[in-house]
Amino acid sequence: MRYAVAFAAVATAFLFQSSPSHAYSTAPWCSYVNTGYNNVVESCVYRTFEACRDDVLGGNRGFCNVNPYYEAREPARRPSRRVYQGR
Numbered sequence: 001m002r003y004a005v006a007f008a009a010v011a012t013a014f015l016f017q018s019s020p021s022h023a024y025s026t027a028p029w030c031s032y033v034n035t036g037y038n039n040v041v042e043s044c045v046y047r048t049f050e051a052c053r054d055d056v057l058g059g060n061r062g063f064c065n066v067n068p069y070y071e072a073r074e075p076a077r078r079p080s081r082r083v084y085q086g087r
Contacts, residue, residue: 028070033062
């Protein structure tokens with residue numbers, strides 16, 4: 001009985017400790033593919049719409065959509081190069 005209570009306490013701690021993560025923020029496009037029996041698989045690994053479309057049109061039953069978790073980052077600015085001309 002003691003072990004069952006301890007196991008339940010540890011299991012509950014693990015359940016409440018985990019936080020939801022947005023693992024789908026790696027690319028701006030997602031494909032949603034119907035695998036049957038009302039099961040849809042989301043794959044957000046496409047950098048362009050064309051890459052997503054090629055995968056969906058390649059025999060998979062699905063569609064492409066914009067990734068709702070994607071956060072575009074601005075490219076790092078390069079320092080401007082100043083050219084000094086002698087007088």
